[in-house]
Amino acid sequence: MQANKIRGLILDQIVAFQNGHLASAFSMVEILLALYHGILRHDPQQPEWEDRDRLILSKGHGCSALYAVLADCGYFPLHFLTDSQNGNILGGHPDRKKVPGIEVATGSLGHGLAIGIGMALAAKKARKEYRVYCILGDGELQEGSVWEAALFAGYHKLTNLTVVIDYNRHQSSGAVADILSIEPLAEKWKAFGWQVNTVDGHSIEELQLRFKAIPYSPRPQCCIAYTQKGKGVSFVEGDAAFHTGIPNAEQIQQAKKELGLL
């Protein structure tokens, strides 16, 4: 299964680097696969292709998932994922000047959507057809700058902009609902002028059905993808310690077994 193969690459990477956000990366694997294999117009041989669709990973700490998907697509060699980080182009948060396929450096939460709006406006100004996709974390929605941007995009009816929320219900110190609830979430985005869909964030088929319907909407799209933090490995799912935790040798074996990779 493609998604678990990617999870294996993420696991190898985080173990090799001895840092990263495993659970946050695992929750959005299907979202990335749905986009990179069938939705985004992109060319790994020409990362700067003018008419490509743009993807911004606003939750930059989940970048090991994006690295794995980009390497798997051929943007850079797979061995970068497990080489030493000394001198590697792959850091704990993505850098557009180092990594082919990374549109913009992120890592400080709440920045990506505004940048996505700028890209969407640039497309309209240049009469270009490309779309902009922006993946936000759920905890990230506690940042006020997200709502400045959401208000703007809704009011200006940026139809070429799609937000995907990786709603894994956990943030660094625990459950989003226990720290600062973001509900009612769909109603918030609707009130800000967005077309809202909810979707099973681990179903590539369902995600792609939603994304394919998007170009016909008169409003920007918000796709709330319900996901499981740490999806695929029982001891990582929903364990706050694995926000930045690194599995030990025994856990690596168990994880690979559960992912069907052994």
Add this chain to the structure above:
Amino acid sequence: MRSAFANTLQQLGSDSRIMLLIADTGQYVFRHFAALYPEQFLNIGIAEANLIGVAAGLAHSGNIPFTYSIASFYSRCFDQIRVDLCYNNMNVKMVGVGSGVAYGTMGPTHHTIEDIAAFRALPNLTIFSPCDPIEAAQLTEVAASLNGPVYLRLALAGESLIYSSQSPIVWDKVNTLRHGEHATIFATGRIITQALKAEELLRQEGISCTVVSVHTLKPVDTEGIRQSVKNTDIVVTVEEHNVLGGLGTIVAEALIGEPIKMVRLGLQDTFCPVYGDMEYVYAALGISAHHIAQTVRKLVQEAS
């Protein structure tokens, strides 16, 4: 300076990559630009973090956005400036109006006394601080031509003209306005008028001063600053900014190792304690022509 910027930008606007994004200040000032180039103008609303992020996204696809805000309000979106513009090295030009204490009676919420210190620590950023409308116009053109983020620190309106010709400066070199022997006064921004008045007062007393406009605060023209003190060991800096991290610090850093006596005039790590017009505020802060002259006079007397 505001009008000089607006007029220059209007000329630059014939290049469709040039854009102007405002955060609901300056709508009237830029009405002609907005009418001429509606696709290149956008009022983002009162949302400075969004202003910077959107500008970064527009620059990502080859546009050259100028953002315009009251200078002090950029402090609320420092992280967007740091990451979206500087780390990503986006071709965005931030214009801050009313810098220093130009909004005198509006009080410290609208003064900008820390921007130089904060912004000069950001890699990739170029910082301009023109002293009059002519420098402002020339540096606006330079900002548009450079590839990378720029901060243009403007005063407001009604500044005296220091220059009579167009394009009088070399953008990355300090500009010497008066040549003297006894002391060198460095100033940045509109307060250069006070330095020039002080120079006049002192000249009548037989003390001659070099007066230098440091219009480009980053990259620093270290060599130019060192050349400017060749004839003297007395240095005074004048700025509408906290002396911590501003022009005084920049000049001191450039002169490390030089045997000089130096005094930094500016806000002495305090918010402006008074309301008032320019002359009144300068006097209260100890940065008027009178104070500059007094400072130089004392240093010259001590040295002789």
